[in-house]
Amino acid sequence: MLSLGIVGLPNVGKSSLFNALTAAKAEAANYPFCTIDPNVGVVNVPDPRLDALATIVKPERTVPAAVQFVDIAGLVKGASKGEGRGNAFLSNIRETDAIVHVVRCFDDPDVTHVDGTVDPARDRETIEFELALADLGVVEKRLDKAKRTAKTGDKSAAAEAASLEKAMTSLAEGRGLWHLTLTPEDRAFLQPLQLLTLKPILYAANVTDEELTGTEGPHVKALRAAIAADKEPAQVVTFSAKIEAELADLPPEDRAEFLGSLGLESAGLDRLIRGGFQLLGLQTYFTAGEKEVRAWTIHRGDTAPQAAGVIHTDFERGFIRAETVAFDEFVKLGGWKGAKEKGAVRSEGKEYVVQDGDVLLFRFNV
Secondary structure: OEEEEEEOOOOOOHHHHHHHHHOOOOOOOOOOOOOOOOEEEEEEOOOHHHHHHHHHHOOOEEEOOEEEEEEOOOOOOOHHHOOOOHHHHHHHHOOOOEEEEEEEOOOOOOOOOOOOOOOHHHHHHHHHHHHHHHHHHHHHHHHHHHHHHHOOOOHHHHHHHHHHHHHHHHHOOOOOHHHOOOOHHHHHHHHHHOOHHHOOEEEEEEOOHHHHHOOOOHHHHHHHHHHHHOOOOOEEEEEOHHHHHHHHOOOHHHHHHHHHHOOOOOOHHHHHHHHHHHHHOEEEEEEEOOOEEEEEEEEOOOEHHHHHHHHOHHHHHOEEEEEEEOHHHHHHOOOHHHHHHOOOOEEEOOOOEOOOOOEEEEEEOO
16 A cells, blocks of 8 residues: 655645545644644545446445555654654654655735745755754664674675765755665665655645646745755645645535536545656556456556565465456456457466556466
8 A cells, every 4th residue: 555644844734635635634723733643544546447347347346546644743943853743753654655745835824834934945945854854863873783783894784884874974964865876785775764855755735726726826836946956856746725625525426526617627636646656656457356346556567476466475476377458458348258258368477567557367376
């Protein structure tokens, strides 16, 4: 399951976004540190292909792919040193796959900004600084241990210490590790530490309703410019916390009409999830049987055995072949029976690279 950690300053729309995405109803109020305990919610990945498959197969149940969102208290300057309450909860997002950084990109005198003014570029730097210093503490602790081990003549520990020292040069300046050119060996040593500034970042720009449906405003442009100037490998998704909250209160059958009335093709949730999938190089394949039609999340480039392993390790270990048909063909030919009759089902082996939308049936023997 894809897991995304939500971070940002207080009062930027983090909890409102979380509420809308998960219907978990985390407390949202106009004052800092409203969120005290981390909120965790799981949402289904919207995918009309799954509904199309279910219509044809008519399974006993339909299981979509899912995304976990972890929302922590708003971070402020000095969070890494214990200011505010955010620092206490950073550990809750160390195990996530990526970070969603919610940035306020709207002006509203009735909504307090913790720093007094709206400045997305400054806010981005504040969060990066705090995440970097939080990582610094983790790296320093590990470096002490590596250095002690290296003194015994352990060459691996000496190499690890060198990688950790390289990381410290950036973190000590409050700069994320994505600024550094890291070798595969560096990454191998750093990966177990689950460092926050090595995680991919998706910026969620909270804008006004008008900006979401019209011309991009100056705050979003400033955020994009700051990211480009730093050459940060990140994406920006715009959303309106207000619209998402209204959507969450509507019955599912009324949401498309509401979005259409605003001139929107998709909800912020859809765009965030698509952005997360793209950022992490993820894709979806399907299994379709009478008992269950299900969406599975894998990485682009995964082979058939690796895709099978997502279901169960036995599937990968005992993989024989994968009966494969493209989604469009499966739907056009009316399911497995029609696809087999028309010769659209292929038998693929261990080297086959699974494509987005493939419908697969695994054969294995353990």
